[in-house]
Amino acid sequence: MTDGAGVSQAVILVGGQGTRMRPLTDTIPKPMLSLMGLPFVERQVHHLQRAGVNRIVFSCGYRPREIEEYFGDGSSRGLEMGYVVDPEPLGTAGAIANAEDLLDPADVFVLNGDILTDLDLAALVAHHRGLGAEATIALTPVDDPSAFGLVRTDADGRVTEFVEKPGPDELIAGEPYRINAGTYVLTPAARAAIPRGEQVSIERDTFPLLAARGGVGALASDCYWRDIGTPGSYLDAHLDVLAGRVAFIASPGEAWVSPDAQVDSSATIGAGACVGPGAVIGPRARAAACVIGAGSALGADAQVDGAVLGRDVIVGDGARVSGLVVAGDGATIAPGAVVTGPESIATGAAAPAG
Numbered sequence: 092m093t094d095g096a097g098v099s100q101a102v103i104l105v106g107g108q109g110t111r112m113r114p115l116t117d118t119i120p121k122p123m124l125s126l127m128g129l130p131f132v133e134r135q136v137h138h139l140q141r142a143g144v145n146r147i148v149f150s151c152g153y154r155p156r157e158i159e160e161y162f163g164d165g166s167s168r169g170l171e172m173g174y175v176v177d178p179e180p181l182g183t184a185g186a187i188a189n190a191e192d193l194l195d196p197a198d199v200f201v202l203n204g205d206i207l208t209d210l211d212l213a214a215l216v217a218h219h220r221g222l223g224a225e226a227t228i229a230l231t232p233v234d235d236p237s238a239f240g241l242v243r244t245d246a247d248g249r250v251t252e253f254v255e256k257p258g259p260d261e262l263i264a265g266e267p268y269r270i271n272a273g274t275y276v277l278t279p280a281a282r283a284a285i286p287r288g289e290q291v292s293i294e295r296d297t298f299p300l301l302a303a304r305g306g307v308g309a310l311a312s313d314c315y316w317r318d319i320g321t322p323g324s325y326l327d328a329h330l331d332v333l334a335g336r337v338a339f340i341a342s343p344g345e346a347w348v349s350p351d352a353q354v355d356s357s358a359t360i361g362a363g364a365c366v367g368p369g370a371v372i373g374p375r376a377r378a379a380a381c382v383i384g385a386g387s388a389l390g391a392d393a394q395v396d397g398a399v400l401g402r403d404v405i406v407g408d409g410a411r412v413s414g415l416v417v418a419g420d421g422a423t424i425a426p427g428a429v430v431t432g433p434e435s436i437a438t439g440a441a442a443p444a445g
């Protein structure tokens with residue numbers, strides 16, 4: 092990562108409800124879910140700091156305390172960190188406007204708090220400044236844009252059109268499908284276009300407004316990009332880090348076991364298993380391609396493959412869990428049970444039910 096070309100402040104949006112990630116987000120905000128033992132948003136802080144950012148404002152809403160208690164004022168890492176909290180959900184642009192009093196009147200990076208990417212922030216700034224844009228959006232390619240907002244640009248990399256959830260008749264044969272990658276550079280003028288204290292979406296309200304006056308740049312990149320906002324994608328993010336498909340703070344290898352986990356010597360930790368701090372893996376148990384949250388336990392002979400277990404989940408002796416089974420914090424899976432995903436087990440619930 093090269094220097095962020097003079098953008099030294101950032102807002103990270105961390106206030107969403109994370110509804111697609113339930114039940115894991117019942118008890119923790121999505122950006123604080125762990126990735127290899129660290130809160131996910133640590134990776135973004137690291138990425139920003141390496142790009143030359145020295146001030147980060149977290150724009151919070153849902154469960155703000157966990158975030159502020161973890162990061163504090165940032166001084167231990169040589170950063171200035173501040174917090175604002177939506178009085179009610181303000182949407183992605185309203186949440187940026189809410190951070191304005193903690194920002195200098197200069198360009199700012201804005202990051203969604205749930206994106207894992209190797210995006211080159213300096214290149215984004217260079218494109219932004221080269222165009223003299225009010226706002227510049229990073230774009231990422233997708234095979235099928237129908238669930239996203241398609242962004243069209245001219246040859247100079249200036250946005251010409253946003254098409255929200257395009258139907259087949261709105262697609263042009265042979266065009267590259269590129270979507271908003273959730274990383275922006277915004278000038279003070281772009282931020283001034285956001286009404287304060289109102290619910291405003293940057294994707295649906297602010298960018299189309301700015302693009303209509305020719306002020307939005309967009310930079311396409313093929314670098315690694317993943318929205319971790321669903322349990323399946325969150326699991327895949329772990330597998331991508333283990334496979335080295337994306338740079339991470341440390342390179343864990345083909346599986347990751349927290350130094351604070353207890354793994355019985357007869358247990359098997361297979362490829363893609365991520366075992367969190369305080370987890371206990373019992374005799375002859377097997378884990379592969381799964382996330383086992385802090386304090387969770389696999390009983391003797393239990394098998395877990397493809398699941399995402401929150402914190403303090405108990406998998407009974409001999410239980411078999413396979414496919415995308417998502418278990419909220421404190422859930423229990425009965426001894427000998429066979430649970431096959433896709434399946435969601437609520438926070439604190441027992442499976443099989445009743």
Ligand code: GTP
Nearest residue numbers: 104105106107108109110111150181182186204205
């Ligand atoms: P879903 O409910 O599953 O769609 O997740 P989400 O609430 O995180 O929404 P989404 O993925 O669209 O949000 C993108 C980023 O913006 C995430 O990092 C959210 O935390 C953040 N975000 C979304 N809405 C708000 C909001 O109203 N206020 C604040 N402060 N942040 C928000």
